[in-house]
Amino acid sequence: MSDFPTLDRRGFLAATAATALMMPFGAYAATPRKGGELRIAMAGGSSDNSLDPRAFTQQVQRVIGVAVCNQLVEILPDGQLVPELAESWESSDAVNWVLRIRKDVPFHNGKILDAEDVVYSINLHRGEGSTSGAKSLFDAIVEVSASDTHEVTLKLGGANAEFMHTFADYHAMVVPAGFEDWSNLIGTGGYVLEDFVPGVRATLNRNPDYWKSDRAYVERVVLTVTNDATARLSALQSGSADIINQLDRKVAPFIMRSDALELVRSPGAVHWTFICAFNAEPTNDNHVRQALKYGCDRQAMLDVVMGGLGSLGNDHPISPDSQYYNGALEQRHFDPDRAKYHLKEAGLDELSLELYTSEAALPEAVSLSEVYQSKAGGAGINLQVVRRPADGYWTDTWMKRPFTVSSWLNRPVDQTFSLIYGTGSSWNESYWSNARFDALLAEGKGTLDFEKRKEIYGELQAILHDEGPSVIPVFADFLDARSTRIKGFEPSSVSDLSGDRVIERVWIED
Template structure:
């Protein structure tokens, strides 16, 4: 399949990214080489961590397993495309309902050859009533998985999905060997990746060792990789400064300048999909009036929020969740700006001279959420809108406030495809439809675009859907955040993916020591 570029546009829109990547881009021209050890200071580790792909979360375990010990059928490359990995190729039928994956002839670290049975067992680990997998919902669309000989796997879906290869690239769906009973023995930590798992002390340390027989000759350059759990961002940054680690993820925007001044250190920054919605319940007054929603959207100063909350390390949002790095991002939609007069116009259209609303917030929603709410309060005041900033306890925010209060602050890490993000949060009846928005035209397009293999037609449909979110939807989306990682000059890399931090969690496979 031919997929269009989805990451360079967003990447180049970020001035800080070009500055941060300049020195390493020059070093990358010399090309990668084998050898050396890498130490990564990583957030998200916990003593409850396991290497069970059904239950692991976005911490050091994922970076170790997805990018090191295992492979997927499909990977997201640096351009944001779904590229064959353990699959040699993948093809849909005319309706995008039946997908056929032809497998490479590669070996697991225990010497066994990859077969269709391994792929089926790995996916079935996330299916069925008894699974504990966080990705179970992604596979509800799969009606059947079957082998066509040892080297071909066929996925039959309940309906067409042109983005199914992106689903196959999800970090849960790493391939492990069938234990002979149709199940995977995940405790053994066996994969087809470039490294073997040598040590795992949950919440503390993971150590990997390079395989000499890795099937990708141009990947997995380090001899040894150590991932250290350092959850506190200040401690993580100090570990990089003092030389305890070579790479860290998740540099906070407010401390980026401190690393930027340090000799021998540099930032790796790309435009990401993370964004900060202010959802309004469209079935609750006054937000059930589209003119009230538009008044609030025009009353927010997006540029001020980007400058002060993210310190410029992001891009402006346009009240839809599709980031500049997504391949169907509607870049030509007019960017909404702070316009108090336009906000007053929409209030008048709603029959109002002024408006009083209460905005629930907490820094549990995202770092800087309370500051963002106060900025909104100030900018909205210039349009005759009084925003009461209702600070909620951090403890229980996501269970007691989100989805319950009619106007609250939220956070989404984004998803790799438009359909994924829209289906999860904006579709009528979706469990996490945080604005309770229902637009018949949007839902009609959502179903049609999902099965459309003509990318030109899909682009047109997703363009219209983004416009519907912007002009009718119930979420204010003022900004997208960059992924910001840090490293020392011992480490080099090529083009960096923007689908997650640490090069799409592929840092241990794609980067190298200089």
């Protein structure tokens, strides 16, 4: 895949950040054009999708969610956390927080946003009865109340210096107090939902009363769920779609050579993982998990499947570009002898295991699994790749089989540790539990000194590297593609499709 320019990863990140800051709103800010219909062909939707933010698992839900609703805070493409519906916030001890809510912001039904709406939206995700995927994040709040018409006061169970990032989680949409009609989602966002057919399509119209004057340029949006990569590319090439996500990496060079199309590359925005269930045999044995880690040829996955568009993972979820990254850990490589040693320690001469995979997790999931299978045999590990359909994978297979594929977007470090590995988290996909890990995580969240917090988070990475349930071979760059008539499409460190916010950020030039 030599068609890609040679640029080291940190150099690429610096260049991308500079482009994100200078190009779209520097080069285009004076000329955004209102109007037109934006057509998006998207992977990441299925027939069991709901627009209840508590149930968000896939990108179609997220993209619709942030088009219809706003959040208290927003993460810009360069990673900066900025106010959205929370105009400002303050805390002197990282336990007690005061949020001042923006005034004169109308919901689509005409109601004006106030503190009670924010409290209701927060409480959807916390408490014993909550079904939210972000429950473990919001249960950190022990008290929350509307202390004034446009002021929310909350208290945490322990100090968390980075707690405001919680409100950028993709579940954290703000809806009117008492709202329950999730099939007809309303919010304060730039677009009003016209219709939504799960796993098929969504249609949205521009909100004429949107409180942001510099967003939501397109008049109408038609989003079509297109999980097949070839069909998405065909839609873009034929002009029936203006934007597609999850571009097949094999065709990226073609897009880069096209005069009518453009590649949009979001660096290191996701890590891919093979989940070893902690509550099932044989993956509850750490020697088996270690064997699976050493039996994974991650360099082959990076080179063959990803065309070098990413970086090596080291079996913990913190990317090499994070300020908290523990670079002192030995980089794990394919080592058949060490894999066999761990199998022997587990009392096994060889290991036979089904690996459940699906394009629902990522477009390259099947290819990654097949590379894993082809290499692991030399380490005494016989993997049987079981391909599942994208529709229903997250409800029928994920968290229900001993060895499965998953993927995670970049999140703040404390959220990543809490959601994926915290004991009792509803999204602890491996059911892993480690008392020392939980204690260190609580300590790290409450540590206001950055260097001390970095040391603690480094130790958490070491625990996951040596004992954890995840084989994390690579951090992947997300690839979208757009027609050149689409302007203002910024790559984001959060995820693809401009951190899910592509609908309100772009405009059309014919």
